[in-house]
Amino acid sequence: EAEVAQSPRYKITEKSQAVAFWCDPISGHATLYWYRQILGQGPELLVQFQDESVVDDSQLPKDRFSAERLKGVDSTLKIQPAELGDSAMYLCASSVGQGRARYNEQFFGPGTRLTVL
Amino acid sequence: DQQVKQNSPSLSVQEGRISILNCDYTNSMFDYFLWYKKYPAEGPTFLISISSIKDKNEDGRFTVFLNKSAKHLSLHIVPSQPGDSAVYFCAALNTGNQFYFGTGTSLTVIP
Numbered sequence: 001e002a003e004v005a006q007s008p009r010y011k012i013t014e015k016s017q018a019v020a021f022w023c024d025p026i027s028g029h030a031t032l033y034w035y036r037q038i039l040g041q042g043p044e045l046l047v048q049f050q051d052e053s054v055v056d057d058s059q060l061p062k063d064r065f066s067a068e069r070l071k072g073v074d075s076t077l078k079i080q081p082a083e084l085g086d087s088a089m090y091l092c093a094s095s096v097g098q099g100r101a102r103y104n105e106q107f108f109g110p111g112t113r114l115t116v117l
Numbered sequence: 118d119q120q121v122k123q124n125s126p127s128l129s130v131q132e133g134r135i136s137i138l139n140c141d142y143t144n145s146m147f148d149y150f151l152w153y154k155k156y157p158a159e160g161p162t163f164l165i166s167i168s169s170i171k172d173k174n175e176d177g178r179f180t181v182f183l184n185k186s187a188k189h190l191s192l193h194i195v196p197s198q199p200g201d202s203a204v205y206f207c208a209a210l211n212t213g214n215q216f217y218f219g220t221g222t223s224l225t226v227i228p
Contacts, residue, residue: 042218100149108160
């Protein structure tokens with residue numbers, strides 16, 4: 001069964017350092033999402049790509065976060081510099097549908113657990 | 118500013134009984150709602166959705182009810198099974214295509 005792959009699964013870093021997460025969506029899925037889930041809260045959508053284009057990054061803290069999906073396949077989310085409040089689970093998801101239905105068809109990866117010391 | 122809220126962090130139900138999970142939202146511009154289920158160490162999986170033009174949607178043991186005037190939706194699971202034990206998130210999409218998850222409710226179904 002096809003899955004969304006994420007790496008690393010766990011990352012510990014010190015504040016002010018740079019950190020990067022990688023996501024490989026299910027083959028053929030045009031839409032890719034990055035979420036941040038702080039402990040005890042629901043996932044928060046940071047950025048959404050349609051192929052290589054950003055369609056929504058309204059909740060991405062652009063002073064320190066960046067995301068790219070250069071060839072419209074895999075994607076990287078970067079934080080520079082990391083802050084203590086960035087400690088969270090970072091989830092990647094992908095979907096193939098169009099319109100509202102694409103949210104029904106999101107497949108999530110296992111996530112990257114980030115701890116900032 | 119939490120636009121989608123699940124006020125009950127946890128719920129326990131006996132096997133075979135009904136589980137009712139609740140969700141409230143603040144923004145009247147939300148017009149599409151979804152429920153996801155999440156097991157430990159896994160990402161969320163889609164369960165059921167409802168458009169604001171409907172007030173009920175049913176899929177097997179799962180039914181979602183939407184009360185637009187109260188800005189409230191609920192998920193009913195009947196009958197509840199031990200395998201339903203998970204964290205349930207509601208989510209909402211507004212007319213500007215902005216997407217928000219709730220805070221989650223941990224359901225435990227007791228055999």
